[in-house]
Amino acid sequence: xxxxxxxxxxxxxxxxxxxxxxxxxxxxxxxxxxxxxxxxxxxxxxxxxxxxxxxxxxxxxxxxxxxxxxxxxxxxxxxxxxxxxxxxxxxxxxxxxxxxxxxxxxxxxxxxxxxxxxxxxxxxxxxxxxxxxxxxxxxxxxxxxxxxxxxxxxxxxxxxxxxxxxxxx
Numbered sequence: 001x002x003x004x005x006x007x008x009x010x011x012x013x014x015x016x017x018x019x020x021x022x023x024x025x026x027x028x029x030x031x032x033x034x035x036x037x038x039x040x041x042x043x044x045x046x047x048x049x050x051x052x053x054x055x056x057x058x059x060x061x062x063x064x065x066x067x068x069x070x071x072x073x074x075x076x077x078x079x080x081x082x083x084x085x086x087x088x089x090x091x092x093x094x095x096x097x098x099x100x101x102x103x104x105x106x107x108x109x110x111x112x113x114x115x116x117x118x119x120x121x122x123x124x125x126x127x128x129x130x131x132x133x134x135x136x137x138x139x140x141x142x143x144x145x146x147x148x149x150x151x152x153x154x155x156x157x158x159x160x161x162x163x164x165x166x167x168x169x
Contacts, residue, residue, distance in 0.1 A: 006081040008058060009065035017080040017088060024078075024092050025138050028127050035127040036091040036099040037141050039149040040068075040106070043119045043158035045085040060115050061085065067109045071102060088145075096163065099124065103161045119159035123149025128166065 004016040012020070021037070028035035042048075042064065049057035064087065068079040072089060080088045089106075091099050103122050110120045125144035130137045144164040152162045 009062055009081050011065050011068065011087070012078060012080045014080065014082050017082065020078055020080075021090060021138055021142070022134065024090050025127050025134055025141070028092060029129055029134075033093045034095055034099075035141075036094060036096070037125050037127070037145045038089045038091065038099075038103055039082070039123045039145045040064075040087040040089070041121045041123075041149055041153060042085040043121050043153065044117045048115065048118050060113075060118070063113055063115075064110060064120075067106060067113070071106045071109060077102075096126065100161065100163070107159075107161065121149055121152040121158045122161040123147070123152055123164075124161065125164035125166070 004012055006013045024035050027033075042060070045057065045060070048060060061081075065079070065081065068087060068089060072079060072091070076092065078090045080090075082088045089102075091102060094102070103124060107120050107122065123145050125141045125148060127141045128137065130140055144166065148162040148164045152158060152160045156162065
């Protein structure tokens with residue numbers, strides 16, 4: 001049995017993400033409900049680690065995992081540690097406005113932890129049937145969420161939520 005959980009945070013890992021995202025995309029198409037993917041990146045995490053040590057950095061990641069778990073719907077939404085200080089959440093059955101509220105709630109809860117100099121950048125994308133090839137469309141959603149995250153970090157200075165600008169149905 002391959003491990004599906006990240007040993008540090010207890011969240012699902014990137015390998016399991018690949019499985020779940022495909023399953024949720026198939027459901028999204030079949031039942032015609034929205035599916036949003038969020039990428040979360042902790043801004044200035046390396047600086048925090050350098051200033052406070054790796055144990056403090058690990059604790060920060062654990063605390064953020066708890067923020068994610070307490071902010072999403074149990075047995076509906078799924079949170080993953082994607083790697084390093086990057087996390088993802090899959091939100092099925094939520095329209096964009098409600099998905100945005102979830103992202104803002106996560107940002108606020110993270111901000112309340114007062115782990116300066118860190119903050120939280122968020123990139124989001126909706127699953128869109130584009131090519132009809134589920135694998136390609138899933139990869140496209142991941143790429144768009146990642147691009148939205150990049151936009152926040154490199155053009156907005158971090159600590160923001162950015163949705164992929166593609167119009168959603």
